[in-house]
Amino acid sequence: MRAAFILTLSCPDKPGIVHAVSGTLLRHGANIEEAAQHQDVRTGQFFMRVQFSCEAEAKEALTTDLHAMASGWSMGIGLYAHHAPVPTVILVSQHGHCLNDLLFRWKSGLLPIAPKAIVSNHRDFYRLAASHDVPFHHIPVTAATKPEAEARQLEIIEREGAELVVLARYMQVLSDDMCRQLAGRAINIHHSFLPSFKGARPYYQAHDRGVKLIGATAHYVTADLDEGPIIEQDVARVDHAMSPEDLTARGRDTESQVLARAVKWHTERRVLLNGHSTVVFN
Structure with a gap:
């Protein structure tokens, strides 16, 4: 055989x-x-x-x-x-479009992941997790409780044998220590075409600058905020008549597609780290 x-x-x-x-x-x-x-x-x-x-x-x-x-x-x-599903833990906050897209692709046989847990600092998506029979863990995060919260998150990741952690619009900055422990196996989706508009509220930053293209970037997580090795990017055209909310709505499809491609290529072992960048055999 x-x-x-x-x-x-x-x-x-x-x-x-x-x-x-x-x-x-x-x-x-x-x-x-x-x-x-x-x-x-x-x-x-x-x-x-x-x-x-x-x-x-x-x-x-x-x-x-x-x-x-x-x-x-x-x-x-x-x-x-080859074709072995990769044990995965997904982190999410209050924007569920990327999470929903990943779960749909997984259930449809389009994404070779094996979701072991969904971890969130909010309760918004526990029903979505239950509908896919994926355990949901609500771990609130504040400045005072962040070390304890991250310890619980890491405990879940290690207990589930997760080889991949996906930050599907998880809106908490990970500590340097957690970034080091997840090096090379954590993918984040940033709702901007990096290196432009790092940090919070990038669509509002983009609107303020009057950009004509908005984008999304999937990258590996490092201790340097939004500066990890880039796996995939894409853009969508916008114009001066759109509000920041319009840009946000337009960008959600791009975010979902970019993250799904990055996760797929990672799980198919098509992404190799090359210092601060990547080699992607797609």
Whole structure:
């Protein structure tokens, strides 16, 4: 019985990497079904994503050989089961369009996530969570209770074995410590085309500047507010006759689509971190 896997890797660029990877896979009878690579001439780094199939019983020996190969190239690798749903915890506040979109795509089989919990600092969406049979946790957050609240959130994330945390319009700034603990596995949607209009009320900032395009940005969470590596962005056209509320309404569809694409690419292991930026094989 054959099984499908995804291999991701990054390392300093030098001749022979593709040969080393493909040769290792070939020795274990693997068939490469999809492959993409990128050489960053600015940083001198090489990135690759390989989707392949092999006999299921070959995985253990193949994994050992891949790690042995990687050590010789100063290579970071990841090996994942293809199509395996990614355990996910979703954080949300009082705007539910992104949450609703993610749950709909998941239920429709369009998003390979396994929602384990929905965590919110408000009670607004407990019925929505219940309708999808996803546990809902109400954890209020104030300046005084923030450390305790984040400790409870992290407890839920770790208990559920979440490999991905999605901030689906969660309107609380995470502490530096929580950002570090979620590094590389937390995606935020910011309702602005970053790096413009960071922080709170970006649609009002955009309206005040008279912009003609509004956007949304999905990025990995870091301790630097709204400055994490960008995964996906998109825009919508607006004009001078629109109010900040009109911009907000127009932007919701863009936010939902951008976040869904970012989550999908992350769960399909198509996003590789490259310092402050990303390589996205889509």
